[in-house]
Amino acid sequence: xxxxNESIGKTLGVVVGLCLVCAVVVSVASVxxxxxxxxxxAQDVQxxxxxxxxxxxxxxxxxxxxxxxxxxxxxxxxxEFVEQDxxxxxxxxxxxxxxxxxxxxxxxxxxxxxxxxxxxxxxLSKDASGQVSTIILPIQGYGLWGIMYGFIALDKDTETVKxxxxxxxxxxxxxxxxxxNPKWTATWVGKSLPITLVKGTAGTDKHKVDGLSGAxxxxxxxxxxxxxxxxxxxxxxxxxxxRNGALN
Ligand SMILES: Cc1cc2nc3c(=O)[nH]c(=O)nc-3n(C[C@H](O)[C@H](O)[C@H](O)COP(=O)(O)O)c2cc1C
Numbered sequence: 001x002x003x004x005n006e007s008i009g010k011t012l013g014v015v016v017g018l019c020l021v022c023a024v025v026v027s028v029a030s031v032x033x034x035x036x037x038x039x040x041x042a043q044d045v046q047x048x049x050x051x052x053x054x055x056x057x058x059x060x061x062x063x064x065x066x067x068x069x070x071x072x073x074x075x076x077x078x079x080e081f082v083e084q085d086x087x088x089x090x091x092x093x094x095x096x097x098x099x100x101x102x103x104x105x106x107x108x109x110x111x112x113x114x115x116x117x118x119x120x121x122x123x124l125s126k127d128a129s130g131q132v133s134t135i136i137l138p139i140q141g142y143g144l145w146g147i148m149y150g151f152i153a154l155d156k157d158t159e160t161v162k163x164x165x166x167x168x169x170x171x172x173x174x175x176x177x178x179x180x181n182p183k184w185t186a187t188w189v190g191k192s193l194p195i196t197l198v199k200g201t202a203g204t205d206k207h208k209v210d211g212l213s214g215a216x217x218x219x220x221x222x223x224x225x226x227x228x229x230x231x232x233x234x235x236x237x238x239x240x241x242x243r244n245g246a247l248n
Contacts, residue, residue, distance in 0.1 A: 042087070043061050043062065044167065045091070045167070046061050046062065046065040046069075047061050048150070048151055048165050048167040049065065049069060049123050049136055049151055050064055050065060050068070050069065051163070051165055052123075052134075052136045052151040052152070052153040052162075052163045052164075052165045053068065053069060053123070053125035053134050053136055053153060053163075054125070054134070054153075054162070054163065055068060068125060068126070069123050069124065069125055069136075070123070070124040070125075070126070070132075071086040071087075071121055071122075071123050071124075072086065072121065072122055072123075072124065073085075073086050073089070073119050073120070073121050073122075074119060074120055074121075074122050074235070074238045075118070075119055076116070076117065076118060076119060076120055076234070076235070076237070076238075077118070077237065078237060079235070079236070079237025079238035079239070079240060079241040079246075080238075080241065080246075081246070082119060084119060086121040089117070089119070089120065089121050091138055091140060091149060092140075092147075092149070094117050095113065095114075095115040095116065095117050096115065100117055100118055100119065101115050101116060101117045101118060102115065102116060102118070103115055103116075104116050104233075108233050109228075110141075110224045110227055110228040110231070110233075111139075111140065111141030111142060111224055111225045111227075111228035111229065112141060112142030112147075112221070112224070113140055113141060113142065113147065113228075116233070120137075120138060120235070121138065122135060122136065122137055122138075122235070122238065123135075123136035123137075123151075124136070124247070125153075131156075132156055132247045133155070133156060134153050134154070134155065134156070134162050135153070135154045135155075135156060135158065135239075135242065136151050136152070136153045136154075137151065137152050137153075137154065137229060137230075137234075137235050138150075138151055139151065139152050139225050139226065139228075139229040139234075140225065140229075141221055141222070141224055141225025141228060141229075142221050142224075142225075143169055143170070143171045143176050143179070143217070143218040143221035143222070144171060144172075144176050144215075144217040144218050144221065145169075145170040145171055145172070145176070146169065146170035146171075147169070147170075148166050148168070148169035148170075148171065148179065148218075148221065148222070148225065149166065149167055149168040149169065150164065150165050150166035150167060150168075150169075150179075150225075151163075151164070151165050151167075152164045152226060152229070152230075153165075154193075154239075156242065156247065158193075158239040158242050158243055159192045159193045160190065160191075160192055160193075161188045161189060161190065161191045161192070161193070161195070162189060163185065163188070163189060164185050164188045164222075164226075165180075165185065166179045166180055166222075171215070171218045172215075175212070175214050175215040175218070176212065176215040176217070176218030176219075176221075178212045178215060179212070179218060179222060184210075184212060187202070187209055187210055188209055190206070191206050191207065191208075191209055192206040192207060193207075193226075193230050194207060194227065194230070195207055195208065195209055195223065195226060196208050196209075196223065197209050197210070197211040197219045197220065197222065197223040198210065198211060199211050199216065211223075
């Protein structure tokens with residue numbers, strides 16, 4: 001025997017009401033958590049910059065970053081510093097801001113990123129005497145499955161690699177995903193630009209790094225990414241200015 005509480009109208013009413021309540025809860029949570037997510041993302045980027053600068057196992061990321069890293073913004077065409085707030089650069093979204101970026105010609109787009117920003121942050125790490133010892137450049141480029149985001153740290157000679165780190169990518173764990181493996185990234189340390197990724201043994205050749213076995217396509221992507229960002233289409237003009245004393 002059916003009671004009033006089991007009518008189709010009431011059932012639908014409860015379902016719709018529950019859906020509305022859930023939708024409101026999810027929306028409010030999403031909006032309220034957004035600033036926290038943004039802050040966490042910014043902190044993760046800072047943690048990777050610190051790691052590229054040689055500061056590992058950092059507990060207070062913000063404090064360490066503030067104390068040890070100077071963030072500057074560079075005009076990519078002239079390679080000169082400009083007075084802009086580096087925090088307004090979100091590596092992934094700025095290149096889609098039509099006012100701050102442009103489309104790359106295919107022939108110029110070795111990293112497969114399609115669009116390029118007019119400006120970019122660079123990060124400078126100083127030694128105990130206050131001299132810049134490491135230049136950390138953000139890099140991004142296509143692997144096998146998508147864009148890989150990372151940093152390359154160069155000595156102030158602008159050629160010697162001090163570190164390479166990838167903090168976000170879609171490469172397959174165990175294959176292309178090994179770009180994050182500290183054992184592999186350690187093989188870059190001390191190598192000198194330009195760098196070719198080779199199958200087999202790079203040995204002590206300072207311009208060669210072993211490609212990842214079973215992940216040649218990702219390795220080629222990493223090589224192209226580093227080539228692009230250190231070329232005149234990337235940070236080349238800035239690195240030339242550094243060689244001419246821009247940091248002195
Ligand atoms: C499911 C699957 C995932 C793969 N993921 C990657 C990858 O992330 N990066 C990569 O370079 N190759 C990946 N490969 C392998 C490539 O297709 C290709 O065989 C490889 O890059 C060749 O490298 P090798 O010459 O060192 O063997 C994957 C293959 C399969 C079947």
